[in-house]
Amino acid sequence: MILHHFVLIIHLLAATIWVGGHLLLAIxxxxxALKKKDPHIILNFEKKFEALGMSSLALLIIxxxxxxxxxxxxxxxxxxFKSGFEKVVSIKLxxxxxxFICAICAQFYVIPNLNETNIKRIAVIIISVTSIGVAMLVLGSTLRYGGI
Structure with missing residues (x-):
């Protein structure tokens, strides 16, 4: 049980970084960036956050x-989708x-062509990933009570 609690703490710290970073980016x-139509604001944030964010995501998965x-x-x-735990784990997966779909779209289609005229495309992805992260956080919190 002590090991599980330690793993939970690591998971929560990683979620804090992942979701918190995306909330910071989105808010x-x-x-x-949208107001100034300056994609470099987003790209500079991504460059600084990417290593920590991706490490956190890897820890979250593990x-x-x-x-x-x-x-x-x-x-x-x-x-x-039988028990509450299975439902939460399955929905989170x-x-x-x-x-991952959002990340692939961003990395291969949106970011390589990002400019002032199509900056709203990355905004959709940022809002989507942030919303997904918050949803996963809320779902995880339900496990304390047996899931959904």
Missing amino acids: CYLPT TGIWMAYDFGVTMETWFA ILLFCT
Whole structure:
């Protein structure tokens, strides 16, 4: 149980960085970038946050799967949606997949062509990833009471 609690703390710290960084980007940097039509504001933030953010995301995936197994939600029961824990883990995995889709779109289609005229495309991705992160945080909080 002590190990599970330690893993939970690591998970929560990583979530703080991941979700907090995206909230900072969406609330503080994105409005300024849109107002000035300056994609460099977003790109500069991304450059500074990327290593820490991606490390946090990796920790979230590792610790999330670890804790899912601790709760008896193994790969065989992912997407079974039977128990409250299975529902939360499965929905979080779907949301993680959506995050990856957003990241692929951003890295290969939006960022390489980002300029003042199409800056709203990255705004949609930023708002999407931030919303997904907050949703995952809320879902995770339900596990304290047995999930949804």
